[in-house]
Amino acid sequence: MNERPQYLRAEDRRAATVQAVVDLAAEQNPAEITTTAIADRMGLTQGALFRHFPTKDAILEATMSWVSERLLARVDKAAEGAATPAAALEAMFMTHIDFVARHPGVPRMLFGELQRPGETLPKRMVQTLIRQYEQRLRRLMEAGKAQGELNAELNVDAAAVLFIGTIQGLVMQSLLAGKVSRIRRDAPAVYAIYRRGIEAAQ
Numbered sequence: 398m399n400e401r402p403q404y405l406r407a408e409d410r411r412a413a414t415v416q417a418v419v420d421l422a423a424e425q426n427p428a429e430i431t432t433t434a435i436a437d438r439m440g441l442t443q444g445a446l447f448r449h450f451p452t453k454d455a456i457l458e459a460t461m462s463w464v465s466e467r468l469l470a471r472v473d474k475a476a477e478g479a480a481t482p483a484a485a486l487e488a489m490f491m492t493h494i495d496f497v498a499r500h501p502g503v504p505r506m507l508f509g510e511l512q513r514p515g516e517t518l519p520k521r522m523v524q525t526l527i528r529q530y531e532q533r534l535r536r537l538m539e540a541g542k543a544q545g546e547l548n549a550e551l552n553v554d555a556a557a558v559l560f561i562g563t564i565q566g567l568v569m570q571s572l573l574a575g576k577v578s579r580i581r582r583d584a585p586a587v588y589a590i591y592r593r594g595i596e597a598a599q
Contacts, residue, residue, distance in 0.1 A: 407449060410449050411449050411450070411459060412463075413439055414435060414439065414446065414449065414450065414456060414459070415456075415459055415460045415463045417435050417438040417439050418430060418435060418456060418457070418460045418502075418506075419460065419463075419464075419500055419502045419503060419506070420438065420502060421434060421435065421438060421502065422502025422503070422505050422506045422509075423500070423501040423502035423505070423577075424502075426505075426509070427502070427505050427506045427509040428509050428513075431453075432446060432447070432453050432456070435456065454517070454518065454519070457510075457519045458518050458519055458522065460506065460519075461506075461510070461519045461522040461523060461526075462522065464500075464503050464506070464507070464526070465522060465525070465526040465529075467496070468493065468496055468503075468526070468530075469526070469529060469530070469533075471492050471493075471496055472489040472492050472493055472530070472533065473533070474492075475488035475489050475491070475492035476488055476489050476533070476537065481541070481544065481546060482537045482538070482540040482541035482544060482546055482547070483541050483546040483547060483592070483596065485537050486534070486537050486538070486541070486560070486592075487588060487592065489533070489534070489537075490560065490563075490564065490584070490588050490591075491584060491585075491588070493564055494564065494567065494580055494581060494584040495581070497564070497568055497571075497577075497580060498577055498578065498580055498581050501571075501577040504565075504568045504572075505572070507523050507526075510522075510523045511523055511524075527561065530561060531557040531558070531561065534553075534556070534557040534560055534561075535553045535554065535557050538551060538553040538556055538557065538595070539553055541595075545597055546596065546597060547595050547596055547597055548595060548596065548597050548598070549597065551595055556595050559591070559594075560591065563587060563588070563591055566587075567580050567583055567584060567587060568580065570583070571583075
């Protein structure tokens with residue numbers, strides 16, 4: 398059991414709960430994370446945990462919300478700091494890779510939610526995150542085409558899917574290897590291949 402401060406504001410306690418879930422997801426199958434495990438990680442009783450979240454699904458919803466807000470905020474900031482659309486795409490890719498490396502439990506949770514049967518709010522939140530991410534990519538790609546950086550014939554829908562799929566592939570390889578650090582090592586060379594496929598001929 399980890400030692401945690403016992404007296405926190407409700408907002409801080411909720412944030413600590415989300416962090417506990419993300420940490421646990423890096424260590425075990427997210428589907429098998431119990432409220433008992435979450436409470437133990439935080440040094441709380443289940444009763445104390447349920448004073449802030451009425452159900453386990455409510456905890457998952459808060460965690461998915463945290464993931465969406467943090468990831469999109471970071472890739473947006475990375476893109477805004479880039480000089481060109483093509484540079485913004487690369488900055489987004491590397492920022493996403495860094496986010497995964499810092500929070501290895503996140504992709505495991507996202508994959509887990511997408512595999513859950515039926516419609517759940519956390520699953521819909523993951524689907525919304527992917528749609529919003531793809532929208533950002535398509536806008537940048539259209540701007541890159543307009544500026545002559547990217548291939549004028551580029552199918553931006555397919556390119557956006559491949560962008561996200563490339564990150565997912567790197568994530569899967571790192572999980573299979575059991576070495577999250579591998580994703581940072583492999584990302585630059587993998588993105589270089591992707592970039593050559595979308596950029597305008599020189």
